[in-house]
Amino acid sequence: KAGVTQTPRYLIKTRGQQVTLSCSPISGHRSVSWYQQTPGQGLQFLFEYFSETQRNKGNFPGRFSGRQFSNSRSEMNVSTLELGDSALYLCASSEPGQMNTEAFFGQGTRLTVV
């Protein structure tokens, strides 16, 4: 099975721009979660999607949004980029089921805002 694929791996954007990151989960996985990793704040949960619906959301401003498609691929969007949005964005996929206990992570997209 192919793993979780995140594209692009690296991205440089200018303050004020917007950006879209993509995540393709493991085949058969319908849940996709997104995390932001920064040196100062560590790993923080952004949101989770299941069957094209956002089920949980972390404590991030509305500039951070996401969506999931019928094939379970997910995108996250950050609008009006700020310098503080520079981070590694990680996507994780997991199998459906309340008692699912393993999340598989992609290699991440490193976003640099200049």
Place this chain on the structure above:
Amino acid sequence: AQSVTQLDSQVPVFEEAPVELRCNYSSSVSVYLFWYVQYPNQGLQLLLKYLSGSTLVKGINGFEAEFNKSQTSFHLRKPSVHISDTAEYFCAVTTSGSARQLTFGSGTQLTVLP
């Protein structure tokens, strides 16, 4: 709400020596605990998890962890480390029984010295 504290931000250790990475959690309900490893410029890989049952959990690469409910701890141990174990280690918790929304500790950088 739950939280995780990793008591050591950096742990240097000589090759073939034992190591313990400490993790304490806080939660008012039952928890499920995980240890992940992150190599440079990579995503997270699951080392081991505690869901229920035996408090001593064995994982990949020779790692093990012990769940201690009275001390609210889940320390990670390895009896003999290798250079290749150099990485950042994250302890994570969820109370929902699902790995879709994890709360992570701040991470411990393990550096194995020759």
